[in-house]
Amino acid sequence: QVQLVESGGGLVQAGGSLRLSCAASGRTVRSYAMAWFRQAPGKERGFVGVITSAGSTDHADSVKGRFTISRDYTKNMVFLQMNSLKAEDTANYYCAATSFLRWARRDSESEFDYWGQGTQVTVSS
Numbered sequence: 527q528v529q530l531v532e533s534g535g536g537l538v539q540a541g542g543s544l545r546l547s548c549a550a551s552g553r554t555v556r557s558y559a560m561a562w563f564r565q566a567p568g569k570e571r572g573f574v575g576v577i578t579s580a581g582s583t584d585h586a587d588s589v590k591g592r593f594t595i596s597r598d599y600t601k602n603m604v605f606l607q608m609n610s611l612k613a614e615d616t617a618n619y620y621c622a623a624t625s626f627l628r629w630a631r632r633d634s635e636s637e638f639d640y641w642g643q644g645t646q647v648t649v650s651s
Contacts (some may be wrong), residue, residue, distance in 0.1 A: 528552035528640040530621045535645030540613055546606040546645060548621030559627035560604040562595060563635055564617035564647075573633035574619070575606065584632055589615075613651040618644040 534546040548560070562574040575585040575595035583595055594607045604621060622638035631637045 528555060528558070528623055530623060530640055530642035532619065532621050532642045532645040535619060535647045537648045537650060538611055540611060540649055540651045542611050542649075543607070543609045544611065544647060546608065546619055546621075546647070548604040548606075548642060550602045550604065550621075550623065554625070555602050555623070556599050558623045558625055559632075560595075560597060561622045561624075561632070561638060562604075562606045562619060563622060563638075564615075564619045565644075566614075566617040569617075571620070571635050573635070576627070576632045577604065578627060586633070608647070611647075611649045613649050616647060616649045618646050620644045 529551045531549045538544055557579045559578045561576040563571050564574050565571040573586050577583045577595045577597050585593055592610045597604045621642040623640040624638045
């Protein structure tokens, strides 16, 4: 079983930065594709970014140029660097994983089998 634990959320002013971390445990985690999704109150959970086991990445249009997903294989961790934060970025951010990623479905929450509990990001304006 794969377990994911997010951390790094908090309160930040608009224009500021935060780095979220996701610690993963379990066998063969290094071969999994990892992703970040977010959910704001009253809205559906949405795609933020994905990174494959080989390091290929993609980001949602709404965060391109501001957010960057990365991973550290030796530490079994995935990160989301968030810069130039906006009030509309306020949401609960979730780490997700799958053992086999179909690239065409990389932005779909149903593609991912494992989820963390989430970490809250609040951007004040």
